[in-house]
Each structure stands twice: as structure tokens, then as C-alpha cells.
Amino acid sequence: MKAQPARASAAAAKLLAGPLTECVACIREGAAIPADMVSASFDRADEVGAGKDALNIFISTDREGATESAKQLTAHLGRAEPLGNLAGVPVALKDNIATLGMPTTCGSRILEGYVSPYEATVVRRLRANGAVIVGKTNMDEFAMGSSTENSAYGPTRNPVDIRRVPGGSSGGSAAAVAAGIVRLALGSETGGSVRQPASFCGVVGVKPTYGRVSRYGLVAFGSSLDQVGVLGRTVEDASIGMEVISGCDPLDSTSADVPVPRYELEKNAGLKGLVIGKPREYFPDGLDPRIAQECERALDAYRELGATVRDVSLPHTSYSIPVYYIIAPAEASSNLARFDGVRYGLRVLSERGLNGMYEETRARGFGPEVTRRVLLGTYVLSAGYYDAYYKKAQAVRTLIAQDFRDVFASGVDVLFTPTTPTPAFELGAVKDAYEMYLSDIFTASANLAGVPAMSVPIGDAAGLPIGGQIIAPHFGESVMFRAAFGLERALAGNFVPGEQDA
Amino acid sequence: MTAVTEREYEMVVGLEVHVQLKTRTKAFCSCSADFGAPPNTNVCPVCLALPGALPVLNHHAVELAVRAAIALECKVHETSVFARKNYFYPDLPKGYQISQYDKPLAEKGWLTIGELENKTPVRVGITRVHMEEDAGKSVHDRYNGVTAIDLNRAGVPLIEIVSEPDMRSSAEAGAYLRLIKQILSYAGVSDVSMEEGSLRVDANVSARLRGATKLGTKTEIKNVNSFSAVERALDSEFTRQVALLKSGGTVSQQTMLWDGARGETRPSRSKEESHDYRYFPEPDLPPLALDAEWIARVGREIPELPDARRKRLVDEYKITPPDAELLTSSAGFSEYFEAVARASLDPKGAVNWVMGEVSAAVNAAGVHLDEFAVRPADLAELLRMLRDDVVSHTAAKRIFARMVETGKPPVQVAAEEGLQKVDDDSALAGWIDEVLAENPSEAARYRAGETKLQGVLVGLVMKKSKGSADPKKVNQLLPERARGPS
């Protein structure tokens, strides 16, 4: 066995638990060194990763590589160009983001051990800003799921309550932040896969506008819905992370050439005059009363800050789950065709020749939820069904997007809704696929419309975190962050993320 | 009841032509699109379909595709949409081909065939021109028992040109293909070489009783690798269909493979015709939006097309229409001709040499015209030498042969080979003096001012020198030799 590296200093551990800006400032001033931050991060990962209560957050970690990157950063200190906004900050990546030096498995057997020979644009941006990649986090296979139970590498537990799921599909990244291993992690969204686990784990989760962040190197699930998002301990941390990964990328034809504002400048902007829309479709009669209550408190806080709360309607909301579960699987069925055993990943040879190889490889490589969605997607694109399903779903999708345009055109700055219909549920508790799909009932519409949305912790139900969702117009991340900063400050002390397991 | 004969049936043909666009890089990544590199060397994350990689459209490919569409008289749409054509095949890395489906780049074009053969022109409709990418290559014969995959070709930009079923014979199909090849070559869109795979043809053919208006059931013929094979395959398949119909059978819609060695078509064993490609709009690429003004500019910048060039060559160089037709059968030859004609000021000579010696030598060498050793300027120089009588016609042919071998300019070849006419003053002076001495009366009249005798005397000198004297020099020297030593 390898000798355990020395434990990080108490100072580094404290810095890891504090705001990102503090850590970066200390490193720039030479008051802390990146290698100590990396050690502190791995110490914490070891702590929650061992024994029968192990959280199972990472699919792979790279202590050696992270330490080496940290050393290079130290060597860089004092040179002409300053270190970036994430200098020495340990960051975890969801395992569907192509990374050099570590496998990129997407939580699937079919990519077990696959190491990408190129790196995602978001990872390059992180590294260019001084971030140190510590590991790749667990996820629902190919991001299909809402609990991280659909991983071929076992479920991740929620650091707040280890009997419960962390949400998904970016459950590993949310748990890594909630457990204090990193202050910042990248996840990905197709229908709520960052916001829902953020809500379940009591952290901040951001899904940017479609096109705001490059998808190059994000393994595709539903290409017209996918975006890389960030999970952070605080709104400020998340805003810094978002700013680093945002921006047009010539390698992604769907990325938008729109200037990236300084999101963290919204911190002290204040909320006076801001109009918050409360869409009635997101507060149905049967909504979990604990969630309804915490949302009302948040809306009261908004009123106290000088914002106006206005009842609004997004009439096509109820179609978002059915539409989502046609479009996302349709695109997935095509996106996942490349996993055929020919060029990389799992290959199971068969006596039945080529078709046998395809069938055996995919049957053994994909788990049941992925198989279900590939079948569903293949079906809705088939001749004779295309018009009734895919084409109809696209038509309804434009109505859902129009709902958002209309409500924002009516003078509403941002919308406020619950992030999820329930707090984190117990592992194994949701067995029915459709019931699991309903976890995304409040989040999928933002992906369908392409608008930015984020989840902010707003309270708890008997210790289980509850998240509130802020939705903004296309490329309205600044006003979204302004609303999030205000809410976070107003609710300070109601729920301190990550302190439940300490 | 009279037996229905094959002559009572007519062939109905529509063609799908796939053409590789002449771009430096592939359609959706920056890999080289060159032909002939070692296997799997022109590849990257995008064309290998690595997880997470995304396509980025090559705008030069779009420009060439638009150029082709306009050259074929199509209406280019300001918005077209890329779509995924989904099917599994080992040389199709993504499991789908990026193509265009219900919103193609261009539609409703046409071209006219028959003029070349001096027949009644036939107008063939072009249904659509759309962009797509090529697949890789499956290599079945390199390793025992396994198939190897070469992905150099995966992602190379293509256009597919779909015709209306407007052709009625294999000859018309052949003429259509030759014209398409000619037009695309002139437009600079493609190398249009069937040998290198930059042009591929699938033929749809059906048979019906003459006079019938309804189309018969068609079959699609694949695996044809030359224009003449297309014609033979169509005839063979038509004969098969007619025999079937005559015996009371029906043609079933299927894919047929052409077996050139046996000279027959046989049903493809693949279930290709039952494929459901599950087309849907490619979410990784926004709709292709083209500015109307840009489309118009691309149209204006299209190089001269064969029809226009034929007419211009007749007007400008006063050559005969049949010569112009011959010359314009290839863009390269007509350009070569023009360069020679302009530099030599001898269009007639240029036609003869380009269609004769040059054409033969290029064919014999098996090279492209632009790799041919004899450049137009050098051939023009040789024509000038011929016209100025610096070399004889026989000598010129020998010089040309050496130029083909060595690429040297004609003056140098003539000098090295001793094929140039003698222009050495003393040698010439000797021959002139002898002629003047042997023809005293003509010499006297010439000295007396009868300058028209110059030609006769020069001719005699040429004769005496057995053609090797430089007539220009002789012309210069004659007056001073006639005057005698001063």
C-alpha cells in the first residue's frame, strides 16, 4: 500500500471550508499554497469516503495529478501574469465531462476505464484560471436519473443524511460540495440535474442559459437541452465558477457569442424595485406543505428587501415533463449510438457477428434506465410515430418557451418557484420510473425553454434541505444572481449547508 | 394477341449522384480531407465520434455546395437544416450521418442533355441538392477474418444531387452524368473522379409500357464504379425487369448490386430498403442561414460553365463549333487551350496540338492535365517556332516528345537535340553565296531591286540546307550577301 501523504494543515482545512475568494486571495498573497488545499480536499474526501457509511462520491480521483498541478501553480506564483480567479481551488467534475488523465465513464459500464484523449472546454477554462481538478464524481448513468442510484458504480449517499439520495444526476458533484471536499464542482443539466441535487444537498446549483457555456467535451445526453452547470457552497462561489466557464466557444456551434458579465458584482446590487414572478403552476394544491411554507418565507424575505412579488402564469407548464421525456430520449437514442463497441469502451464479441456484437455490447454496457430511454427515443423517432410524438413535442416546446418570453416581457424580472416537489428521498424509495421523472417537474421547463435557472437553499424540513428556484430570461444570469444573492443574505442562518454531517 | 416486346417498354431513370466537395478540410472538423493518407491518420475527436465532441460546419464546403446548386440552376434556400440519419454501421462512427432531410440546401434545378450528341435536347429536372458527410471505409480484405476500419474519409463533405426520373435510356443517363461531371468540374466544386471515389452514382430504374403515364416499380442499383458501368447496369436491369413484366410477374422495390464481371444485377442481401433512418434535426448545428446577397455573390463568382465557354471559344478564337465542343469536354483542356492560343496567337494550331499531341500524351502518361510536364507557355513557344519556321513540323513533334519526358522548354530541347535550324552566320552565308552563284540571273535581278525574289532565294537556301537553316536569319543575311563584300 502507498504511504498516506501527510495530513493538510488545519489552516488549509479551514480555508477549504471558507469562501472561494478568501482561498484565492491567500494563495495569491502566498499565505497558503495550492498543494495544501489539495491535501485538505483529499483528506476530507478520505474522511467521507471510507467505511460502511462511505458516501461514494467519486468514480475516480487523481491525487498525483492534482498535487502536480498544485506544484506548477506555486511555481507560477510571482510571474508576470496573475493567477486566475480559481487559483489553487480544488474542483470536482461530474464524470461526463471529458478530462485528461482520469477516466470519463458517465457512470456507465460501457465506458469503464475510458480516458478521453482531449479535454472539455470547461475544464480547460477551469485549469486556465488556476483550478485544480481533484476527481470525477458519481452520476446517474449518462445523466439519466434524479437520484444517482442509476450509476454502474453504486449509488452516492446524501451527506446531509446518508440514508437518503443526493439527487441526480449530478449527485456526486452536489455531495462533494455539501460534504466539504470542494467548494465548487461542475455538474450538467438536461432537465434539472444540477438544481435538483443542489436542492437535495443544500447547496447552490446553477444551470446557465442554453449556449452560455460550451458543451464541447460534455458527453451528450439531450443535445438541445444539455448545459454544464456549477454547484457551489454559496451564491458567490457559484457565481465565480459560472463566470470562469461561461463564454463563446468556436468548438460548440450552439454556444452563443454574448458577452459574459461579472456575476459577482451583483452581490451588493440590492433588490429594490425587482419584480419577482410567482407562477401559480409551480405551487399546486398538492405541493408538500413543508416546501410551500419555506417558499412563502422566501417570498416574504423578497418583499422585505423591497422587491415586488407578482402572481403570474406559465400556462403550458404541465406539458413540460411529457415533452421533456420525448425530446430528451429521442436525442439520447441518437447520441448514444456511438457506443457500439467499435472504437472505444466496452466490446462484447458475439458468435452472431456484427449485429451480435452491437447487441451484446449495448445490452451489457447500458443499465436499465439508459436502455429504457434509448428504446423510448428510438420509438418516438420511428417512421409513423415521428409526427405524433417528436414533432408534436417540438411544437409544444415552443409554447413552453413562449410562456417564459411572455412572462418576462410583462415586466417580471425573475421567477421564484420551489426547485423540487419533495426533499431528498430515501435510497431505493422511488421504484417507479415515472414517479422518479416527476422529480424534475419544476426544473425541466427551464431546459426546454433554454432560460437560466438556479437553486438556492431556502430552508429545511426536519433537517432536510429545501431549495428555491430562481428563473431568469435568456442571458439574464446577472439579474438571476442578484436575486440569489439577496435571498441568500436575507435567509442567512436558516440553513447552513454542509454542517449537518459534521 | 401480339406478344409484348421489349421495344414496347420504356426505361425510366432517375440518378442520385454523390460528389465530394473540393475542400482542404472535412465538413465538421479541421482534419485534412486529402485522399490517400495512411489509414486513420486524418482523424480527430470529432470525426472519430469521441464522447463529447461536437461538429463545426466548414463554411468553404457550404460555399462549394451553393456554387454547385446554382450551377445546376437550383433555388438555394436561405434556411436549410441539417438532420441526423441514424443507422448502425462500423464505418459510421457516430451511429448517424449528418445530412439534410426535409429542408435541403437547394431544390428545383435542371440541366439540358442531348446537345452534345446533336440530338433533341432533353431537360432533366434536379429535385434537390443537399449537403452531407461521408462515412469511413470498411476494409474486408486486409486482415484475415476481420474487418478493418479506416476513418480518414469519415466526415469528408459531400453533396447529393437527386434528379427527377426524367431520363428514358441508359445513353441519356450517361450523358447526364458526363454533363454533371463537366459542370461541377468547371464550377471548381469537385475533382469528380469516380476512381478516387469523389463521384458516386446510385441509379433508380423502372420499366413501363410506352405511353403509360404512371411510373413502374423501381429498383435502385448500387455498386457501379464508372459511367459506362452505369449504362450497362441500367440496360441489364431494364432487360431483367421487362422479362419479369412480360412473364406476368411484378418488380419488387429493392436494392440491386451491379456485378460488373458477370454483367448483371443481383438483389442486395442487406435489408437496406427496410431501414428506418429516424431522421430528426441535428441539435448540434443551428439551421444553416444564408444571406440572399451572399448567395447571389457566390452565383456571380461561379467560373464560366461549359455551355458559355463553348460559345465564347467560337466567338473569340474563331474555331469551329465541333472543335469548341471537343475542347470544352474538360475544363482543364479548354483552359490549357486558351493559354496556348493566347500566348502563341495561333488558335488553330493550338486546337490541333491540344486535342492531338497533348491529349494523347496526357492519356498515355495517365496524369492530370495540371501535372502534365508541358506547360501551356512552352507549347505556345513551340508553336511560335513552328510558325516562324525555326523548326520543321517533324522536328516539332520530336521536340514535343522530349518536352513531355523532360519538362524542358522547346528552345532548350531543340538546341540539345540539334533540331533547331542552323542560324550560324558563316554557315548560312556559305549557303546563300552558293545559291547566288548557282542562280546568277535571279541574283542579278534581285540586286537590281526586284525584292519579291527574296522569297524564292530564301526558299532555295532552305532547300540547300535541307531545312536546317533559320529562315529568319537567311532573310536578314540575304540582302547584305547579295550586295557582296563592302
Ligand SMILES: [Zn+2]
Ligand atoms: Zn476530424
